[in-house]
Amino acid sequence: MTAHLPRAFTDALYDCGLPYIGCHLLIAFSGGADSTALLHMAHTLSEAQRMPFAVSAVHVHHGIRDAEADRDADFCRTFCETYGIPFTLYRCDVPALAKCSGRSLEEEAREQRYAFFSRHLDAHPDITHLLTAHHADDQAETVLFRLLRGTSPAGLSGIPTIRDFAAGQHSIPLIRPLLGLSKDKLLAYCREHGLSYVTDSTNLSTDCTRNLLRRVLLPAAKEVNPAFSAALQRLSSDAALDEDYFTCLTDAFLREHTVSENPPALRRDVLLSQHPAVAGRILASLYRQAGITVPCTHRHLDAMRGALARADGIIRLPDGFFFYSDGIRNICRITREQQKKTVNGTTIVPIPTVLPLPPGTSVPFFDGSVCFLSDRSPENEKKLRDLKNVYKFFISTHINSDKILGSISLRPRADNKTDVYLCGHSRKTVRDVLSAHRVPHDLRGDLPLFCDGGGIIWVPFCGIRDDVNPKETVDGASHISDLYYFSDMERIL
Numbered sequence: 388m389t390a391h392l393p394r395a396f397t398d399a400l401y402d403c404g405l406p407y408i409g410c411h412l413l414i415a416f417s418g419g420a421d422s423t424a425l426l427h428m429a430h431t432l433s434e435a436q437r438m439p440f441a442v443s444a445v446h447v448h449h450g451i452r453d454a455e456a457d458r459d460a461d462f463c464r465t466f467c468e469t470y471g472i473p474f475t476l477y478r479c480d481v482p483a484l485a486k487c488s489g490r491s492l493e494e495e496a497r498e499q500r501y502a503f504f505s506r507h508l509d510a511h512p513d514i515t516h517l518l519t520a521h522h523a524d525d526q527a528e529t530v531l532f533r534l535l536r537g538t539s540p541a542g543l544s545g546i547p548t549i550r551d552f553a554a555g556q557h558s559i560p561l562i563r564p565l566l567g568l569s570k571d572k573l574l575a576y577c578r579e580h581g582l583s584y585v586t587d588s589t590n591l592s593t594d595c596t597r598n599l600l601r602r603v604l605l606p607a608a609k610e611v612n613p614a615f616s617a618a619l620q621r622l623s624s625d626a627a628l629d630e631d632y633f634t635c636l637t638d639a640f641l642r643e644h645t646v647s648e649n650p651p652a653l654r655r656d657v658l659l660s661q662h663p664a665v666a667g668r669i670l671a672s673l674y675r676q677a678g679i680t681v682p683c684t685h686r687h688l689d690a691m692r693g694a695l696a697r698a699d700g701i702i703r704l705p706d707g708f709f710f711y712s713d714g715i716r717n718i719c720r721i722t723r724e725q726q727k728k729t730v731n732g733t734t735i736v737p738i739p740t741v742l743p744l745p746p747g748t749s750v751p752f753f754d755g756s757v758c759f760l761s762d763r764s765p766e767n768e769k770k771l772r773d774l775k776n777v778y779k780f781f782i783s784t785h786i787n788s789d790k791i792l793g794s795i796s797l798r799p800r801a802d803n804k805t806d807v808y809l810c811g812h813s814r815k816t817v818r819d820v821l822s823a824h825r826v827p828h829d830l831r832g833d834l835p836l837f838c839d840g841g842g843i844i845w846v847p848f849c850g851i852r853d854d855v856n857p858k859e860t861v862d863g864a865s866h867i868s869d870l871y872y873f874s875d876m877e878r879i880l
Contacts, residue, residue: 391579391580392428392432393428393433393568393572393576395512395565395567395568396428396564396565396567396568397432398567399548399563399564399565399566399567400432400562400564401560401770402548402638403516403548403549403560403562403716405430405516405562406433406436407440408438408440409440410440410441410515410516410870411440411441411442411443411513411514411515411858412433412440412441412442412443412514412515412517412518412642413441413445413504413507413508413514413516413517413518414426414429414444414445414520415444415445415500415504415517415518415519415520416444416445416446416463416466416467416474417459417463417520417587418459418462418463418466418585419520419574419582419584419585419586419587420462420518420570420573420574420577420582420584420586421521421565421570422519422520423466423524423577423582423583423584424520424565424576424577424582425518425519425520425564425565426442426444426466426467426472426575427470427576427580428523428576429442429518430442430470430472430630437715438590438790441513442472442477443473443474443514444463444467444472444473444474444475445465445474445475445476445477445503445504445507446459446460446464446474446475446477446524446626447476447477447478447499447500447503448460448476448477448478448479448481449479449481449496449499450478450481450482450483450739451480451482451492451496453479455799457586457589458585459587459704460476462583462584462585463476463729464476469864472683474488475507477503477507479499479503481495481496481499484499489781489782490780491780492571493596493597493779493780493847494574494779494780504517504554505552505553505554505555505741506555508552508554508555508559509555509556509557510517510555513559514554514559515559515560516559516560516561516562517552517554517559517560517561517562517762518561518562518563518653518804519561519562519563520562520563520565521546521563521566522564522565522566522568522569522570522573522599522691523567523568523616523620524547524564524569524605524616524618524677525566525568525622525625526545526546526620526623527605527615527617528542528543528600529546529617529621529623530603530619530622530623531544531600531604531605531608531619532596532597532600532729533545535600536777536778539606540626540629540630540684541626541630543622543623543626544626544627544630545623545626545627546563546566546622546623547627548562548564548566549562549563549624551740561694566760569616574699574737581832582654582826586788593856594801595864596777596779596831597775599752599776599813612654613725619807622665632723633664633665633856633878634666634668636665636668637665637668637669637672637821638672640657640661640665640669641653641669641672641673642656644658644697646718646719648720648782650677650720650721651673651676651720652718652719652720653669653673653718653719653720654711654718655695655712655714655717655719656717657697658670658719659695661832666692666695667692667712667855669693670692670695671688673685673720673721674691674704674721675686676685676693676721677704677708677721678706679704679705679706679708679721679780680706680725680831681705681706683733684751684752685703686752690702690704690710691704691710694710694711694719694733695719696712697703697712697714698712698713698714698715699712699714700712701714703799704721705741705799707723708722708723709721709722709723741796741797742796742797742798743794743796743797744758744759744794744795744796744797744837745760745762745794746760746761746762746764746767746868747760747761747762747764747766747767747770748760749770750776750797750877752799752835756817756835756872756874757774757778757873758797758835758837758870758871758872758873759771759774759870759873760795760868760869760870760871761868761869761871762788762866763866763867763868763869774871778873778874779874780873780874781846781871781872781873781874782848782871782872782874783869783870783871783872784845784851784869784870785857785867785868785869785870786844786845786851786855786856786857786867786868786869786870787855787866788866788868789856789857789866790855791839791855791868792839792840792841793839793840794839794840795837795838795839795844795870796837796839797835797837797838798835798836798838799834799836800817800834800836803865806818806836806843807842807843808842808844808846808852809852809853809854810850810851810852811850811852811853817836817843817846817849819848820846820848821834821846821848823849824848824849824850825875826848826849830848830874834847834848834872835872837870839855841854844870845870847872872874
């Protein structure tokens with residue numbers, strides 16, 4: 388029976404140490420051609436073993452496509468009953484949840500799907516591995532998507548074949564054994580084995596960014612290079628190998644040149660002697676080790692490089708952290724302690740960097756997000772549509788631009804006592820409004836504060852200052868502008 392299984396599938400499993408006696412593979416089963424082929428392959432391999440391993444399936448009904456979603460759930464249940472595969476169905480209302488969270492339907496569906504997987508695995512500790520049906524075309528789309536949005540070399544690695552997946556209080560491997568198979572080959576497998584499957588009608592739309600890539604951009608690229616998908620897959624594979632090599636170099640450097648201090652510090656002179664490609668990864672690793680919740684972006688990295696080049700460099704990082712470069716002690720480190728320095732007899736401390744936010748300009752912030760001010764002109768509205776097509780998550784508010792004092796700018800939080808503004812007819816600290824609006828702690832980090840000459844105008848997820856609120860101004864608002872905060876969680880080093 389295994390002779391009919393694609394070599395790329397079995398090789399991927401064997402490379403991950405599968406199968407073995409006692410393992411239990413949970414298949415994320417949507418009912419589409421990809422996951423149908425994956426479930427059939429896993430079941431076929433299990434049946435062919437002298438001591439079969441366990442295979443089960445889980446399906447999430449997102450509540451998006453009404454009767455079509457019901458059809459998919461029924462198909463998955465019937466398929467599993469036919470083959471004697473244990474099946475579990477979960478249901479959720481993604482449109483309602485997306486409305487509350489501010490995420491797109493696509494992003495909210497993914498969040499809920501993986502949350503269900505995690506709870507299911509936590510309730511079934513006998514399950515040893517989670518398998519999803521991502522294939523070679525998905526890999527190509529991911530790499531292209533990251534290229535369009537902007538990514539680091541690590542981002543070019545695309546989707547990993549194996550990674551850890553949190554399952555309650557423990558974790559198990561999440562494996563994608565179809566990354567070596569194209570969509571065409573999976574469809575051919577279904578035809579060869581007489582497998583029916585369902586089709587998601589939303590995949591035919593170009594509203595979703597992924598579908599735009601799949602149905603418009605990739606076909607256009609293939610007109611120039613018919614082997615474009617394969618080229619992206621090779622790029623991803625090569626990038627993954629390069630990243631593994633740099634990770635080994637970085638880990639070796641940290642083991643050899645970390646000074647025994649608390650918090651850990653690195654030898655500044657040795658770090659300065661490293662190739663920029665290695666030094667950047669070392670700084671990014673130091674950033675992550677500090678426990679900063681905001682992902683390390685190129686802006687953070689460039690700021691740390693600039694401070695490292697100075698013998699007394701200090702820069703402010705998210706979550707109240709600071710990066711210090713001390714030429715006298717020959718160390719650099721990241722710490723929460725706000726150390727002071729003396730320049731010409733004057734004691735100073737790091738201050739937040741202020742970024743101008745002119746209308747119609749996309750301004751990247753230190754947490755990896757992008758901020759945008761629209762004056763509702765046709766040119767700005769077109770730029771806004773382009774941004775919404777790229778970023779999965781955004782939140783916005785309206786202001787009376789006639790009441791703005793000077794120009795609008797961005798800055799990170801400075802101090803929990805001095806970061807205050809008049810909102811809802813009372814003076815409130817940024818910390819208090821974030822708590823009052825129940826903004827998750829992992830999103831707070833260093834959210835940008837939108838400011839003008841009079842102080843804070845708006846904190847994303849929270850209210851706006853009373854005197855620029857169109858609803859609060861007595862004489863009305865003749866000119867309305869829109870402030871946008873686009874979250875960007877994929878530009879991670």
